[in-house]
Amino acid sequence: MNGAREVVAPATPDGVVLVALVERASAGELRQRGLGERLERGWRAPLAAGRCLAARLHRPLELLVVGPAGTREALAAERGSLDVVARARCLEIDADPVVARSLSAWIVRQARRARALHVLLAHDYGAIEQLPAIAEGLGAAMVSGAIGVELEPSGDLVWSRPSHQGKLVERLASTPDQAIVATVRPEGFAGDGESLGAPSPAPEPEDAGRLDVTSDAAEIEWLGDEEAEGSLDLAAAERIVAVGRGLGDPERLGPIRELAVALDAEVAGSRPVIDAGWLPHERQVGSSGVTVSPQLYLALGISGSAQHLAGMSTSRWIVAINRDPQAPIFRVAHFAVVGDLHAHASELVRALEEDPAPSS
Amino acid sequence: MRIGVLLRQVPDPEARLEVDAATARVAEGSSPWVIDESDEAALDAGLELAATSGGEVVAIALGPARADQAARKALALGARRAIRVETDDPASPDVRVTGAVVAAAARRASIDLLLAGAQSSAAGTGLVASASALALGWPWIWLVLEAELEEVGPAEGARPMLRVVQELEARRRRRWRVRPPAVLAIQTGRYHARMPAIRGVLAARRAPIETLEARELGARPEASTPGLRRVALDPPAAATGVEWIAGGAGGDGGGGDGRDWGGREQDGAEGVAARRLIRRLREVGVL
Ligand SMILES: Cc1cc2nc3c(=O)[nH]c(=O)nc-3n(C[C@H](O)[C@H](O)[C@H](O)COP(=O)(O)OP(=O)(O)OC[C@H]3O[C@@H](n4cnc5c(N)ncnc54)[C@H](O)[C@@H]3O)c2cc1C
Ligand SMILES: Nc1ncnc2c1ncn2[C@@H]1O[C@H](COP(=O)(O)O)[C@@H](O)[C@H]1O
Numbered sequence A: 001m002n003g004a005r006e007v008v009a010p011a012t013p014d015g016v017v018l019v020a021l022v023e024r025a026s027a028g029e030l031r032q033r034g035l036g037e038r039l040e041r042g043w044r045a046p047l048a049a050g051r052c053l054a055a056r057l058h059r060p061l062e063l064l065v066v067g068p069a070g071t072r073e074a075l076a077a078e079r080g081s082l083d084v085v086a087r088a089r090c091l092e093i094d095a096d097p098v099v100a101r102s103l104s105a106w107i108v109r110q111a112r113r114a115r116a117l118h119v120l121l122a123h124d125y126g127a128i129e130q131l132p133a134i135a136e137g138l139g140a141a142m143v144s145g146a147i148g149v150e151l152e153p154s155g156d157l158v159w160s161r162p163s164h165q166g167k168l169v170e171r172l173a174s175t176p177d178q179a180i181v182a183t184v185r186p187e188g189f190a191g192d193g194e195s196l197g198a199p200s201p202a203p204e205p206e207d208a209g210r211l212d213v214t215s216d217a218a219e220i221e222w223l224g225d226e227e228a229e230g231s232l233d234l235a236a237a238e239r240i241v242a243v244g245r246g247l248g249d250p251e252r253l254g255p256i257r258e259l260a261v262a263l264d265a266e267v268a269g270s271r272p273v274i275d276a277g278w279l280p281h282e283r284q285v286g287s288s289g290v291t292v293s294p295q296l297y298l299a300l301g302i303s304g305s306a307q308h309l310a311g312m313s314t315s316r317w318i319v320a321i322n323r324d325p326q327a328p329i330f331r332v333a334h335f336a337v338v339g340d341l342h343a344h345a346s347e348l349v350r351a352l353e354e355d356p357a358p359s360s
Numbered sequence B: 001m002r003i004g005v006l007l008r009q010v011p012d013p014e015a016r017l018e019v020d021a022a023t024a025r026v027a028e029g030s031s032p033w034v035i036d037e038s039d040e041a042a043l044d045a046g047l048e049l050a051a052t053s054g055g056e057v058v059a060i061a062l063g064p065a066r067a068d069q070a071a072r073k074a075l076a077l078g079a080r081r082a083i084r085v086e087t088d089d090p091a092s093p094d095v096r097v098t099g100a101v102v103a104a105a106a107r108r109a110s111i112d113l114l115l116a117g118a119q120s121s122a123a124g125t126g127l128v129a130s131a132s133a134l135a136l137g138w139p140w141i142w143l144v145l146e147a148e149l150e151e152v153g154p155a156e157g158a159r160p161m162l163r164v165v166q167e168l169e170a171r172r173r174r175r176w177r178v179r180p181p182a183v184l185a186i187q188t189g190r191y192h193a194r195m196p197a198i199r200g201v202l203a204a205r206r207a208p209i210e211t212l213e214a215r216e217l218g219a220r221p222e223a224s225t226p227g228l229r230r231v232a233l234d235p236p237a238a239a240t241g242v243e244w245i246a247g248g249a250g251g252d253g254g255g256g257d258g259r260d261w262g263g264r265e266q267d268g269a270e271g272v273a274a275r276r277l278i279r280r281l282r283e284v285g286v287l
Helices: A027-033 A036-040 A044-057 A071-077 A097-101 A103-113 A125-138 A250-263 A271-275 A341-354 B037-053 B065-076 B095-108 B128-136 B198-206 B269-283
Strands: A016-022 A061-067 A085-092 A116-122 A141-146 A148-151 A157-163 A168-174 A180-184 A220-226 A239-243 A266-269 A296-300 A317-322 A335-338 B002-007 B009-011 B033-035 B056-063 B081-086 B113-117 B140-149 B162-167 B173-178 B182-186 B210-213 B229-234
Touching: A016 A044, A016 A103, A036 A044, A044 A061, A044 A116, A044 A148, A044 A180, A061 A071, A061 A103, A071 A085, A097 A103, A097 A220, A103 A116, A103 A125, A116 A125, A125 A141, A125 A180, A125 B095, A125 B128, A125 B140, A141 B095, A157 A180, A239 A250, A250 A266, A250 A296, A250 A341, A266 A271, A296 A341, A317 A341, A317 B269, A335 B269, A341 B269, B002 B037, B002 B065, B002 B095, B002 B128, B009 B065, B033 B037, B033 B065, B037 B056, B037 B113, B037 B140, B037 B182, B056 B065, B056 B095, B065 B081, B065 B198, B081 B095, B095 B113, B095 B128, B113 B128, B128 B140, B128 B182, B140 B173, B162 B182
Parallel strands: A016 A061, A016 A116, A061 A085, A116 A180, A141 A180, A239 A266, A239 A296, A296 A317, A317 A335, B002 B056, B002 B113, B056 B081, B081 B210, B113 B182, B140 B182
Antiparallel strands: A141 A157, A148 A157, A157 A168, A168 B229, A220 B173, B009 B033, B140 B162, B162 B173
């Protein structure tokens, strides 16, 4: 996994912008659903970031996609949505986790060959884990979780990324010749890049060659994967009442459950609630839990971290109750109530009991 | 086995953050500073591994003088040594620089296994463990939920291998076997913050904390020229498109829009808000 440690070739100031995307699904899964959804969700943002940078810096945009057998064909089918990509290359590999760890060395080689000064990746676990290896191979500085980039008159780039659990946004400047490797958050670059360049299909994806697997077996060995346990299908729920650390005490779950019953909803929680053992793991919403998109999502005492939002932000109606008016959850909420969740939960139960839904 | 644990102080998660615009940092006085939750988990894991392997824990903090509090808590919980490297907070906007300093401190302390938090609630890059591992030339694993040392027979003489459970997206897990020296980034879940006993606290009060300058550690010079400068730290743009449901007086609910919200004299602010919210949810058709 440390195979990227070679001599650093300085990238040229006129280098390309390279978007490198890794599909970790199996060949079977890919055959079933294609790349459409992946492009729509996690990959839209790094592609928009690439378009945005390429347009601002007047540099070509190149695309590198790694995935299981069939990736190249799936990518070719989506060419129409990959406007302004000057060149697309594709590497098909067996997604063995040890192989995946040596991908960074391969991405470094490709980026050098393309003389890439800026490399953009999706902000997923695999990319975050391997980012420093890619950066080191390119002599690049790292931006973790970019949501935007601006070009200053001086030629400096200013990258924005959320910090302090989304309560603040940090802006980091890099000089024009500074190589940068960035992961781009799915919610980032919204509205960027759409109007850049005429929508023309990308060229046919090329075969990017093979991956020479450098074995790390001496120091690291993969023992296997485990699927999630549990039989609850939280993603199928039409309504969800979710509690966060603001609950304070598991003894106080009673009224929350009553509220869920009154709303005909499932109870769910943010990670701290599950970590503390107040609710079982199958009820965790977020990037490391379940992704849900119910008609109604009621968030009680949840601050709205990026990892939580990743699991619920596409819900149809989001209601947030939080005593902190600055809580980031309010940025995705449709209805917001500032106050104590316990008092509001019991009043909601009372109001629903006294005034049940008009029978239809 | 000598286990290094990185400790980062973060603003109290409940605090209202204020930013010092001149330095683009969280204002020192705007919040109490506490050990990051994932670092508390790393410390728990480190103490547990040390107990089962007969090893010891060395706490490593980078930061201004207040970071001594974090080091002291680790000493109170049974860490053998504590090191603080004098830096700003955060140490650098360029994680390569932070990684080089951490690596130098780990070398200085002859660490065999380095534990960090997976992702702090402050900068939250999630990159410090891996950047430090690269600088050390060691393997690393991010998002470690559990770590255990394998038993080794006396004849083998080698360091025991680690068995690690790693978190993946969407509730999946992956198991690895790693040979130390290595760096593990600990994720919350199995490991939790410990509370020191009074005796430990009293003993830690007098224990020395080794304070070092990054320069003295000889961090790699090529990495000390940061490729990024922090130019601003601001609250995000205000939320738009959200409908605020206020409480307020009973009667018409005090909505101020002349509508009958169905509020009643005896309702408190929460009762009024509850009725308004339910009314609105019915209007949009979700109830
Ligand atoms: C790799 C990784 C994966 C992760 N995956 C997930 C995931 O899948 N799901 C997830 O949720 N998190 C996940 N996290 C954790 C995430 O970063 C946050 O730490 C977590 O979401 C915070 O949960 P919270 O909002 O409940 O707690 P906090 O952030 O502590 O927020 C508590 C909120 O409650 C409010 N509050 C307190 N008391 C009251 C009261 N009486 N009435 C009303 N409001 C009150 C506070 O104002 C605060 O906003 C992950 C983190 C990492 C690093
Ligand atoms: N100043 C610091 N001192 C000690 N450890 C740190 C420091 N900054 C980061 N770390 C470690 O790196 C982890 C990830 O930090 P972050 O980059 O903020 O996500 C933290 O949880 C700590 O374990």
